[in-house]
Amino acid sequence: MKNAIRDRACITVVASVALCLALTVTSFTAAPAFAQTQPTKVALSVADKRVVSAFEKRVKEYARLRERIESRMPKLSKDASPEQIEAHKTAFQEKVRAARAGARPGQLFRPEIVNVSRATVKDEFKGKERQELRRDVLVEAENKTVPVRVNYPYPETQELLEMPPTLLLRLPQLPKQVRYRFVRGNLLLVDRENGLILDYMTDALP
Amino acid sequence: MRRIVAAFVAAAVLAFGGLAADTHGQKNSSAGVPAKLSLPVKDGSTRFMVVGDTGTGGKGQYELAAVMLRYWEAFPFEFALLMGDNLYGSEKAVDYKKKFEDAYRPLLDRKVKFYASLGNHDESNERFYEHFNMNGEEYYQFKKGDVSFYSLNSNYMDKKQLKWFEDKLTGDTSDWKVVYFHHPPYSSGGKHGSETQLREVVEPLFLKYGVNVVFAGHEHFYERIKPQKGVYYFISGAGGKLREGDVKRGSPLTEKAFDKDLSFMLLEVVKDQMHFQVISRKGETVDAGVLMNQRKKSATAAK
Numbered sequence: 199m200k201n202a203i204r205d206r207a208c209i210t211v212v213a214s215v216a217l218c219l220a221l222t223v224t225s226f227t228a229a230p231a232f233a234q235t236q237p238t239k240v241a242l243s244v245a246d247k248r249v250v251s252a253f254e255k256r257v258k259e260y261a262r263l264r265e266r267i268e269s270r271m272p273k274l275s276k277d278a279s280p281e282q283i284e285a286h287k288t289a290f291q292e293k294v295r296a297a298r299a300g301a302r303p304g305q306l307f308r309p310e311i312v313n314v315s316r317a318t319v320k321d322e323f324k325g326k327e328r329q330e331l332r333r334d335v336l337v338e339a340e341n342k343t344v345p346v347r348v349n350y351p352y353p354e355t356q357e358l359l360e361m362p363p364t365l366l367l368r369l370p371q372l373p374k375q376v377r378y379r380f381v382r383g384n385l386l387l388v389d390r391e392n393g394l395i396l397d398y399m400t401d402a403l404p
Numbered sequence: 405m406r407r408i409v410a411a412f413v414a415a416a417v418l419a420f421g422g423l424a425a426d427t428h429g430q431k432n433s434s435a436g437v438p439a440k441l442s443l444p445v446k447d448g449s450t451r452f453m454v455v456g457d458t459g460t461g462g463k464g465q466y467e468l469a470a471v472m473l474r475y476w477e478a479f480p481f482e483f484a485l486l487m488g489d490n491l492y493g494s495e496k497a498v499d500y501k502k503k504f505e506d507a508y509r510p511l512l513d514r515k516v517k518f519y520a521s522l523g524n525h526d527e528s529n530e531r532f533y534e535h536f537n538m539n540g541e542e543y544y545q546f547k548k549g550d551v552s553f554y555s556l557n558s559n560y561m562d563k564k565q566l567k568w569f570e571d572k573l574t575g576d577t578s579d580w581k582v583v584y585f586h587h588p589p590y591s592s593g594g595k596h597g598s599e600t601q602l603r604e605v606v607e608p609l610f611l612k613y614g615v616n617v618v619f620a621g622h623e624h625f626y627e628r629i630k631p632q633k634g635v636y637y638f639i640s641g642a643g644g645k646l647r648e649g650d651v652k653r654g655s656p657l658t659e660k661a662f663d664k665d666l667s668f669m670l671l672e673v674v675k676d677q678m679h680f681q682v683i684s685r686k687g688e689t690v691d692a693g694v695l696m697n698q699r700k701k702s703a704t705a706a707k
Contacts, residue, residue, distance in 0.1 A: 280500035
């Protein structure tokens, strides 16, 4: 009888220790606080991941091109005057435009990444809690009178539509110099410094 | 006769000399109704201004800037936080001057530093501008006394920025953590309202790392939001543009709001207290109060 009680006590202690260890390991490997807020979404297939990876590689090639061009220009100081900022942007824009004179729609946004991105955006915008977001983005995006042309500048007088943060977490990741922007139903890639539209995909919004 | 004329001329000079103004109507001296401060003005305190959506280059911006100068003379704040939309429309060199530099020249001359964040009307290149003190970055952190300030880019809250923010917050032992950016996580505005998507990704970090106060703009009014999960929120977006009557009446979020005129905020941090005062274009106080440091409050309560 005493042995049975002792055995049950041992099992209880061992189980408690195991539970504590499991909880400790879980807390050390917990995702960053911001990632914990993401609702469960449809995961990308292996094929989709390859498509995304190829797209990210193409955009990085653009980033390397513009870095090479910028490295040959006078460096813009962190304490620049307005004249210096304006001159730098104008010169940078002209040089990159010239280097990408043959740029056409679809060179970055190839059909396969367009399909993956459309599906991601559609998935992100579905559901009751996203209806308001969808309405806000559609209405604001619709109002943009930005001429959507590859290798032309995004007009500086046109305000930027805030990109939904939860969507940014799901779209293919871009180098810091390149941004996504919604304009009407299109999703653009825009250089944040020279303002050039690098490419765009149509029918981006569900 | 000559004496009468001389007296008249002298009187005219005295009467009009104090009203000398530049072409935008801004006074270079602090004429007008004296500032009525409700801030303690303690030695060694951290003093700053908060204002947003300034960059119109219009009459209203300049008039409000004149009031800022008047209050600076009574309360010499060291620096200012800009909530974004620093330049509306074009951003040529002449625009930087008209929409920012000329309006705040008297404050710049008195060594007030402006720390800007980017709004949806701002180009990324503003981060290189000498007077925005962004150090070439779209998001950055700096410290004044025991207060840590985080300037974020809410136009593009991507994974990189969130990681940077969390990495910075980890190990930040400052007494006060103040975060500011353009789009308000909580708002009673009719035109825009709360940025719930943004809130979804930043609020967990605020709560996890003990952020005390959040300032934002984008809405063209002033609003003090009721504390949300223990964090204080303010909207100060009427520095140049006003959306009159835009605050939804009866909003459960509002502690206090002012949408009748342009306004800015003055703040003073003295140990565990953050004093604030909100001033309108007429120089009148439209809100004022004291925020207690939440961590010190709960530590005191626990004793």
